[in-house]
Amino acid sequence: MTLLNHRTEGPASAPPLLLGPSLGTSYALWDKVAPELSITHRVVRWDLPGHGGSAAGLIEAGATVGDLADLVLALADSLGVERFAYAGVSLGGAVGLHLAVHRPERLSSLAVICSSAHFNGAKPWEERAALVRREGLAGLAEGADARWFTPGFTVPELVRDHRDADPDAYAACCDALAAFDLRDRLSEIAVPTLLVAGREDPATPPAHLREIADAVPDSTLVELPGASHLAPAQCPEAVLTALRAHFGGPAGRGMEVRREVLGDTHVDRAQSKQTPFTARFQDFISRYAWGEIWTDPTLSRRERSMITLTALVAHGHYDELAMHVRATRRGGLTPEEIGAVLLQTAVYCGVPAANSAFATAQRVLAEEDGTAG
Template sequence: MTGTLLNHHAEGPASGAPLLLGPSLGTSYALWDKVAPDLSATHRVIRWDLPGHGGSAADLIGPGAGVGDLAALVLALADSLGVERFAYAGVSLGGAVGLHLAVHHPERIESLAVICSSAHFNGSKPWQERAAQVRAEGLERLAKSADARWFTAGFTVPELVRDHRDADPGAYAACCDALAAFDLRDRLAEISVPTLLVAGREDPATPPAHLREIADAVPSAALVEIPGASHLAPAQCPDAVLTALRAHLNGTAGRGMEVRRAVLGDAHVDRAQARQTPFTARFQDFISRYAWGEIWTDPTLSRRERSMITLTALVAHGHYDELAMHVRAARRNGLTPEEIGAVLLQTAVYCGVPAANSAFATAQRVLAEEEG
């Protein structure tokens, strides 16, 4: 198979904001099958195949290739489609391509999402050994262990394993060469575009620490950890990945999370994030994006005033667990214990004495804990 451009699949409105999706080594653009259709409701989604994978020609890459060579192929694809500037999301090797583009071609990148990837891939030796193995014996043995490297026990996506087995060994080995030479740790601070890092909590290939390293180095980056996800998170936990990407692409997730942490405290938000599951991920996104990213950031009211309103509403509806959380938040927003007491006294008139009685008991406990 020969060609000058990467094989790709485009979907979504032609007038939509362009979004390029990059795959992991050994997979095709089918990796995004459970995510891309939903993203295409608002974006012009363009998925591409690595050289020698899916429908891309093997001779687009050769021995000794670097991630920069793959990035150049992605830019050539974008140019052929008339796409000047685009959002980018990639998994593993596809994520490394995104990091390279953000450092070396920032004028082309609108935003970046790096999923189950790294700024380095545990040194060159393992990849050099894998490249040599594949050049000598092909991909059958590696394909047999794909499930263990890609997913948690008992989960599989047969189509992706088949893609692994059918990839061109020479092109696969050249991609291993690229991973062996990749190390962008000393350039991460140069990334200036909005950046999302997504880690699979069960990922043995690029564990959360690798994504946290990038998040710590890239200014204003956001990090999301997905419980139960291994290396190919878009295939195993598509809803959680979709939720994170939607929030990131909409531009309110980072701002909302920042305000949420400022008001509720890191410890509370960290606990909420740790309890997040694929079932609750969309609700957590809703809270961060809508409540904290839109309502609490509206400058019409101060955070002090919003705390007073919130305390009153929680007393009125008897949500005392939430009230305890927001008494702490009110203290962070500058309310004194006396002011909190005055708000609760006001609720006795308009929400009822029994409700206010329970509210005072909750607030007194929380304020004593805070004082202690």
Template structure:
């Protein structure tokens, strides 16, 4: 990290669709600890810290800052990481940043999820409450906020000590500047401009941004969906990670259309039994590779209409024989039969391979194919 960029953590394959995760005021990217690793199975997840929070320098923000300033820091981070377009999910202030990006930088945001947030953080007396909090933090520090963090963030009896410690360690001046950004923020009139697919998640027991705030956004953003999470207060990803993960996976699944198509084709070509066995053997270590195969090999190459599946089977058999991948060859002899090749056509392919790859390679391939074809009823 440098002092010119927000502190951040990257997870997931670099080739996967990028997804940025924004935190709530007073917390670090640890807010996403129970959600981000699962999202990283199918996305390149980048979670970031607010200025003066977690590992981000307090010098990245100044008094009188705006949500637009914070959005600019997020865009600078995305640019530094080479992310031209990305999905985005954010909590509270992090959600406000996402709304601003979707309104003012629509070309950058492919899909948006806003959690426990608002288009305005008016507590009933305009911006005065946030200005008063900023002044008190500058005068007294943030310990008093840490002392009542549980009641502001979680349902009774629940806590996450690490997040409360994040509040205690936040830089007072940077925290105060973030409060001033919330005081000046009101995006209500601009919400209809959001074109990105948008999901709103509300904690039913959230006193800071109750469901009515998320409903207001959902009513204004074309096509937006609203989900209320029972048993969740303001920091839903920490308190109800399973529910948040399910909702985000469903929403961002559009980013993984290739994976869905690929899995369907994979089953059609290789058979349900083979794919089910592969899924059962999948571990956290292999999950990203399995996703890579589904998205690229099956979701893009095998779905390309330029070649028929029969033709792709012929090419695949040739490549597998040439490289001596006999276990894969057996699997794709079965696949070739599903794709319509007759035993005679498979034999013709192997003869062709024998001419160009050598008799020993063809000899081994014929043995594998004969064993597989003998399995047929």
């Protein structure tokens, strides 16, 4: 059987996550998001029939979203993937909704991005399908930027994908959108569901995502300021943050551990100071330091705290040392134990470093509970 063209990234043993594209694009839509997701998931992104590298013959006139969903399941089966998380944009999101209603046993969680439970009725899509079958895609591709992005923004590779798509396959995808309407089945969706809307999206405005969120039990809606229809390409960091929080992994667990060790006050203060410039660094800290290192059960948190104190003394990071002295007190270390760790550093890191460390720790302990050690 001919399969959808796809790209697989990430560890084979990681939880599988399938990513679906929008009409007129290829899996390049996920270029700025998939590599980061593949740190914690086995990411499989696929091309629609006649788009990217997928064969046009995989779809015929009169196709349905259910037909596309069957192709996705065939791809998953070929990869040995029984149950998977799924995220899709526009038509790709519709495929996810179909799977959640008709094949819920295959989904562990769902994210629907800039999509809808219906696409404004059949007529516009029937007209577009007829136009493409008659004239091809060149003229339609010229207006892609206006439909996909806010003014002044473009992704040339995606516009080229639109122009190069097979017209008959594209028109068949339009047929699928024309026939799609799951509004009366949304309440049946039981998998954890995230809805992501672009506030500047003219194709599937936020109201479409709110409609789904209102109907799907316990779903979550996120609206992205400044994002239009292809949010993963235009606002990848915001989409990545939403998907990480929804699908779990080190980022979500990392923030939890960070709060447990450092305390809500410190973390809230750090988060309040976050800017677009520092957002990626804060995410890095949550994912790697707190989400992967501090959650490793090989060492206890007490042991990690002691190692951290030593490393900070060795490099002279006394502001960070003060923060972690507070953290070790929260974690149960006594002033005597903290003093013993710092005394150890005098031997291996040098007396001057230990002297400064003792002064920092004494100040923090006095501030915390009046104990000077």
